[in-house]
Amino acid sequence: MTTQPPPAPPADEKDWTAVLTAGCSQCGFSPEHDPATTGDRIRATVLRWQSALSGLDVKERPRAEVWSPLEYACHVRDVFRVFSVRLGLMLATDGARFDNWDQDEAAVSGAYWSQDPAAVADELAEAGESLAAAFDAVPEDAWGNRGLRSNGAEFTVATFAAYLLHDIEHHLHDVDA
Numbered sequence: 275m276t277t278q279p280p281p282a283p284p285a286d287e288k289d290w291t292a293v294l295t296a297g298c299s300q301c302g303f304s305p306e307h308d309p310a311t312t313g314d315r316i317r318a319t320v321l322r323w324q325s326a327l328s329g330l331d332v333k334e335r336p337r338a339e340v341w342s343p344l345e346y347a348c349h350v351r352d353v354f355r356v357f358s359v360r361l362g363l364m365l366a367t368d369g370a371r372f373d374n375w376d377q378d379e380a381a382v383s384g385a386y387w388s389q390d391p392a393a394v395a396d397e398l399a400e401a402g403e404s405l406a407a408a409f410d411a412v413p414e415d416a417w418g419n420r421g422l423r424s425n426g427a428e429f430t431v432a433t434f435a436a437y438l439l440h441d442i443e444h445h446l447h448d449v450d451a
Contacts, residue, residue: 280387282378283339293440294433301447303440305433309417312435313406316354319442320402323347326451327395333387341386343449347394348386349377350442354401357438361408364421364431374424409435 297304307315326332326343335342341349356375363370417432429437 279382279385280335281338282382283341285378290440291427291437294436298440298444301440301444303443305436305440307436307439309409309412309432309435312439313408313410315439316402316406316409316442319350319446320399320406322446322451323350323398323402323442324395326446326449327391327398332391341381341448343451344389344391344394345381345386346445346449347391347398348384348389349381350445351394351398351401352377352380352384353438353441354398354405357434358401358405358408360421361405361412361431361434364419364429364434365412365416368419369422370420371422372424405438 293303294305327347329343332344332347333342335345360370360372363372412431417430419431421429421431421434423429
């Protein structure tokens, strides 16, 4: 088991909220979607992530500065967990505020590179289903509830869903899954 962290990828300084209006030319994501389908789309990605985690080279980085499929899957598992908390905040309080989440710190402190792929597959499935069910239960009149990230980015529950879908689908593109 690898105990030393691999080199950290360069910090991603891009403002990914732009995908909410412009889509993503890298992965082909379109922000146009029915928010009520968010749960089903999350579930569809979970199946693809589980497949990606079954590969023999799941712990291999394509380049030193790029996460392995395992590291990306750990990130997505944690995205599901963070977004579950944030969705709950937005549904409980219109205008909820949430702190920035340092995904690079989470990768290091969580030793993503050394985690067990089978355990991650199970945890990702559990966290993904929990979040999918939470989106399935969003009341029709709550899709416009707002949430504010500490860096000033503002979302509605509907745009928050699109932002999430881009993240988890884009990373599938990153690992060719």
